[in-house]
Amino acid sequence: MKRHPHIARTLLFLMLLGWMQGMQGQENLEIRKIHFKGNKTFSDKELKQQLNLKGATWVEKKLLKRQSELFAENAYQQGIDNLTRFYQTEGFLKTTFQEPDIHIKRDKITLTIPLTEGAPMVIGNVFSGNMAEFLTKKKATKRLLATPGKRFRDEWMKADGDLLTRSLTEKGYAYATVQHHILADTTFMLVDVQWMTDKGPMCVFGKTTLTPVARTPERITRKQLAYREGQPYSPLKLSKTQQQIYDLGTFRVASVKAQLTQPPTDTVHVAIKLTEAPGITTRFGVGYGKEDRFRAFVELQKLNFPGGVRRTTFYASHSAIEPYLIKTTITQPAVWGPKSSVSLTPYIRNQKEPGYKLITYGSTLSWIQRLSTHLTGQANLSINQVLLDTSTVARISQNLTKQYARTGIETGLVYDNALPRFDPTRGWIVTGNTQYITVFSGDRTRFFKHQLEVKNYQQVTPSLVVATRIKAGTIDLLNQSVAAPVDDRFFAGGSRSVRGWARQQLGPVDADGIPSGGHTLTEGSMEARQKLMGPLSVVGFVDWGNVWEPSGHLSLTDLHWAAGGGLRFATPIGPIGIDAAKPVYDSAKSWQIHFNIGHPF
Template sequence: MTAVKFTGNRRFSSGELSRQITTYSTNGFQRSILRKEAFRFSEEILQSDVQRLLRFYQSEGFLNAGLAEPQLKIDQPAEKVEITFPISEGEPQRVDSVEIRVSADSASAGNLPRETLEKIPAVLTLTQGARFRDESLRADQAAIIDLLNNSGYPYAKADYELVLRRPENAVRITWSIQSGPRSVFGNVTVKGNSYISGKFIHDQLRFKPGQTYDARALQKSQEHIYSQGFFQFVTLKADLAETRSDSIPIEIQVKEAPRFTTRFGVGYGDEEKFRGFINLRWLGYWLGARRITLFAKYSALEPVNLNLSTYRPTILTPNTSMMLSLFVLRQNEPGYDVQRIGGSINLEQRFSNDFSGHISYILEKVNNDTSDISLTTRTIEDSIDNLYNKSYPVIGIEFNNSRPFFSPRQGYYVALNVSLPGFEIIKSTYQFTKIWIDLRRYGKFGVGSILAIRLKSGFIFPRNTDDFVPVEERFYSGGSNSVRGWGRSELGPLGQDGKPLGGNSLLEGGAEVRFPIWKILGGAVFLDFGNVWERTFFYRLDEIRYSNGLGLRMETPVGPIRLDVAWPIDTEKRPLQFHISVGQAF
């Protein structure tokens, strides 16, 4: 098979129709390079495909659709076949009217309130004038049952009757609803727990015994219990007895995660070079629902990274968590070399599955190699210490409904953070305000491709005109997760020795189209832009630098392995930049 074509199809694309049939075509590239197996012509499969296409059109409301005999173009010497399916779509069936009836048993029970009944039309997609589709009918049935399940009716049923009037291409839908008794949550039992107390699990529930039954509360409770990080799986099951009780018992089945776990890994990237980490975790170490973690990492950028943290999932409210951390960190960046020793306390409040806020307080002592600083601001070099304290709060909010986690295909990501060194409990050597925002959008782009867009901006405002901003707090641009036509931190002000100095204003962004190539292999084309400026609130659009490039992605369980090659646009001649990393650039 070298070609499969369709004629007469106005409502559905040839690509969509091709996905409904078994027959497919291949070209020389697919057979020789991608090793895709050629499809051999079969008369029996061809006739089955005709029936598949007819059933597809009928399920989409085109009951009068027809297919003529498929046209075959056969090249006998080359053993090639082309098929054309001539289609006559006709007019679709449209919904003429929708009626909702409550069955006799529900009416006699008298327990379906008018306000619940009035909500049903709002959840329907098949309303007057809509094109009839089998899939929409099933979705409406599920939507009605979900509405009733979420309103205290776990035994609800919804049946339908269809009356077709073919001459008018019209269909009438009559819904028959049996609500069953209005119920409440009953007793809750927990099974499978050992080191996590049943009380802790009960405290995470989004409902209480005696409240009106709501199926959404079960789902939210299951997600919330699992998100605490102590379980391998969590299931909540409502015991819907055949006797239709008005009190629904709930059983929670959990499987706890191992109390002691060790994870480690090694890798290589063009910026971090060789890297390795080890993570030791102890669950339920004190009073049950607690977690302590020891994390150690080595890379060229972080020769020393040690972090000891303890996490409590619920404090003050069920949606508030707290983490205490002690850390030792050495950063060996292109523009600076610092050692940081300190601790932090972080409170996080989850407002929903996608929206959260946090407030942290950080206290650290920084040992800075001042050899680069003297090249930056000679007028104040005498006032700069190589050993100084930083004591400051950080406040932030984050909205993230992008999915899936490692390679988002849809959704938004928004993060806003404010750092306030100088608003201290313990005196801080330097005082400034740092604000930065990160915006991302993911969505479909053509057939099978994803468009990812990012915009990031920030500024640092010294609260005294002579205040020095520590090099590790400044903005930098350029690198594998930034403007990829430049190396790490190469954009922006440079010292006399060519090292990056960073700046107080940042603006950068980019757009990337990600597309499949073959199985787990994908490709990307991208455009990045950005720069860093020394002054605060100083953004020169004529100084923004641009780069574009190409990339390959190989999907793995821990995110895509990424290879990018990028080059600057409209600037001095620079060598190509190659980036190897794990995870998307944004």
């Protein structure tokens, strides 16, 4: 069969010309949606981020105020170039993009972009070069991302380079640099990597200079330094120093920088630039919730008062369940080292809960010790007087008078590595504490109160987070013939408890149907948080729990269950939302509606 290559070239040219004219015919039409076809490794959402074109549906325009762009051939070609470079940085050197499928309806375009990813480059061997001392250690190599058998990614190479550089600087090589050389075989799609370094001199800390400030004594700031002159250089100690200076609470800016010079020297001086925070700050806010109704607060803080790095904070708040709380806290940072602080808080508080009404006034002395980045310990000593409304459930506590004194000693630990702070998607929060409480009311009542709460956050997909919570507590009475005061008892039900019941409505009640609380508590929740679009998300949850009168009594068959769902709207200070829940096995109970600022847990 005779071939005519000139005819094939002519046909190919005409097809390309027709496609380009078709593309020109779509100029300045509004883009509605963009899809990809053939993408196996990356989602449509990830690929759209590389394009210069953005579409928007009618719903996205109205609810999220998104603006769709007009189709332009130049912008489309630039977007394809961006996608090609993106695939190359992810190890795909042979990715190709075919002619797009353009669907027009009512002068709006739905664009489908077909592509062939091809096989990725895979890492073959990783050679240590002159870094054998580090890369031969098993613990160190586990931290590397780009290892044999994995897909080659530019991002991983940069991250491993930063890791190797940090490993050297932490050993005192302040001027260390790390580079990598790659050898690519596109036939077998393999990449060999070789790491090389220039360590430079071994360094020690030199002198430290601090910016003079008006209110905070320099001698106190210097006590927050995590290093001493002549010690081996360490960037980690510089970061630790910065955190410890911030912990004083008197600085708005604390910049800690090593003064590296050229040519390199074996002594690294440090410059710390400080800017003090305003001497007086105020905060206030108002809000509304189903349980606390209208609420408001005001806070006034004065730094460096009364002297040194102490600070004094005045706080007052109001809500339906807490008509007033007024307290003043005087805090002394860096008491027994940079990581500890002591505070004294006198206060007066009025509570109107479904189960009791009382007024409490007294003082709490607290010691807080930061044990590690995520672990904090605390000890409290409290002394207060309680004025009790005896027309409530307090009648069941025959050992209590209308007015009694109370002392408490509390110790506790908090582990918190959950991030982000106001809307966690990963990590744990574990809180445990024990109190020894003595009540002076007629006969002396003594008891221990133990509580443990565990929260976990798991990001299942980029848009789905599963949060779980388990809480348990018990009161151990040293004299079984008496009962714990009503304000120390456990209650369940409400927006941050088992949401199928109103506040404090789950558990024992007295003869008049008023919640009386109990000496044992367990409750938990599992909640799926799914993002919909923009700041809007939907949640579905199951809660369970109960309260028992006897100490240490726990029966799984007595657990009460509730299920429901809700909406969340993300804000810079955390989500706001509404939840609706109903008991699962109790058809007589009605739905409960809860308004929340922040997640329930």
